[in-house]
Amino acid sequence: MSETPLSFGDGNPLEEGLESTRKAPPGVIVVMGASGDLTSRKLLPALERLSSRGLLPQAFAVVGVARTQLDDEGFRQLMIKAAPDPGPGWSEIVKHSRYVSGDYVDEATFAALRTTLEDLESEIGAPGNRTFYLATVPAVFEEVAAGLGSAGLNKPAKDGAAVRLVIEKPFGRDLESARHLDTALHKHFEESQIYRIDHYMGKETVQNVLALRFANAIFEPLWSRSFIDHVQVTVAESLGVEKRGGFYETAGALRDIVQNHVMQVLSLTLMEPPGTIDAQGIRDEKMKVLRSVVVPTREQVMSDVVRGQYDSGWSEGVAVPAYRQEQDVNPSSQTETYVAMRLHVDNWRWAGVPIYIRTGKRLPRRVTEVAMQFQNVPHLAFNAAESRDLKPNALVLRIQPDEGVAVRFGAKVPGQAFQVRDVLMDMSYGTSFLEEAPEAYERLLLDAMVGDPTLFIRSDEVDQAWQIVDPILETWGDTSAPLAGYAAGTWGPRQADALIQRDGRQWRTP
């Protein structure tokens, strides 16, 4: 061994070989909307899990900001309550955490926040890294960004520190409002500081789409118009709007699910292989796919998009009311709780392959999946009776629940006859790997604090997704596009079945 002591400079040789050395840098996370549901249900538990996994530094604290009148101790109690079985490090974080109460349009709120941050950073020895998480209602995004900007909180207080702004969907209500919001955010923050969260992107199985496609030689050659007949994306919820009727009335399924979750999952599934699996490589390729999606004309909206709303029915053995009878919902509401559509992607790989999308509430079960439906074999040599149950091959990427990958293919039924039947080869992600996957918010919060934007949505992606969805909203607003009813607990309106059946295809039963 060397007798001369080494100089380690900025390196830490004790970290070599340990996984998860990617931990948050010393700093403070500021949660705007700290008394809200998202904070207590998702953000604080995610921070506690990061702390338990040793991924938060010693010099770390949370500052809550909200209109609700609370003091530091009240917020600390909220933090304790949000993590009922905390790891040993959580109490230290709770102890140093602070709360600022005030209105988002009041400059005094941000002045108080600034003072609190400066005191806190001095107390815990944090070097000025600040992550502002906007867990507020979208209506105040602009005010919060402006308030942070006018208090000088949009810029690092010290050299080498980073300031980041994390915002939750929805990013606007349509293309115009999305662009307005984008401009408002960019008045105070650089694009590189803005982290737009779509929690779907934090799901392990969404990220596994990249591994499945680009770490395996067997799938990618089949991943094109040469072999794929069509693609089906299903995002189904068995629940109704619950207590979110008021919010849902202003959103609807198209804004709530299609513009963000579906477009993100679709772009990952259909994109070209990126040169590198990093933020720019992946987001550039996603953007190229979104640009290739044919923006529907008014006529195409009328023929290729079905909107629906659930009536009363039976869901999971319980009689449930119609959407219009839900709490905080207009009794003559025209808001869609279901959308089915056919899209086309005009590029070399996917030209001529229809993409069928359906999403809805009060469907028979909660499931999110992307199914790549393969073409039929050119000639089926078996007689019809022997192969009548045989369907084309399918590769299904199940995102939730039961995350995994399933392949449907034909196999001979044992016996004297040569009967062929579908079998399913099912890889369940949860039972194949021991390691407990981080919850989506846990992953995304750490990414934001570390400064890795790979799984966040770039401004141009948001814009392009709205460009695809906006004509649908406009057409629905301008015309008497029918709102089809469907019984709660069914797979949607018959018009949606007709949409796919007229192409000689049918919806899968996921």
Add this chain to the structure above:
Amino acid sequence: MANPLAVDHWEGTGVRASDVSAALADLRHRSRDATSPRTAVMTLVAVAGDEERASTASSVLRTLSSHHPARLVILRPDADAVASLDARAALFSTERGGHEVNFEEIELQVCGQAARHLDSLAEAFTISDLPVATWYVQAIPEISDPLLGISTAVLVDSRDGAGPGLLRGLLDLSRQHRVVDLSWMRLKPYRRLLATLFSEPSTRPWLDGIESVTVWGKAGPRHILGGWMIAQLGLPARQVRLHDDRHVRIQIECALHGETASFEVTRGPERTLEARANLPDRTCPPQHARLAEDALGAALADALLHLEADPVWQRALSAATLLD
């Protein structure tokens, strides 16, 4: 999560490997309604010197298979006994996160000369194309053991012995095979916490001023941690002191520019660890971690996730041979 239940089993004495394979196929056929989905990611072979170790291995591996589906092959060699092969094959079923998980366990008591050629038996039961992880339960294999030849990775536990002879033996083994040390896995929370103490700009410079390192613990862990400090920090062996104790504890004393600081990782109550940095101007807030309830199961789980040789461990092992 439910404990795995034996769906069906078969036993035979004085049998051949082909009898076991046939019995296993018959079990699968008979239980096809109860155990349809079967996923496996590896074959796990455990070599247990006696019935007690076999029972320990079986118990921990069954629990592990509930989340990490594998075919389990438990071998009980006894080269000095009269030649015979006694076998037990069983199908297990459990549930995890709403999924049915099924796996198979084969236990072979191998008596006579065949005990010196376990590879010839084990290979008959490995799943093709998948890794084979071989765990030597409370033992370190001979480097000439032919079973090593069919193993993708070899799992050992340096806690099962100490002293320069054992460490050198492990080092030689690791130069020829992918060896994963379960003790090294168990020590990961200690290593991570200690590394964390130096991960911030205010504490990192103290790495250049280490005066002494003291490691408490049982022979295996304290040697491997001492070796790790020597190897990673380029310290002379004389700066590292080892003391016997029930639990691991690491203390580092530093001096830099006329000031001193100390860094410590200690075991607290209820399987917690605490890391403290005492700097001249302040005491940093302590960092904490919690040790797994089932330390052996967690170490095995961690080992099975990677099945890779760890060059940091190899360097630590090499340096540990310099320590008394």
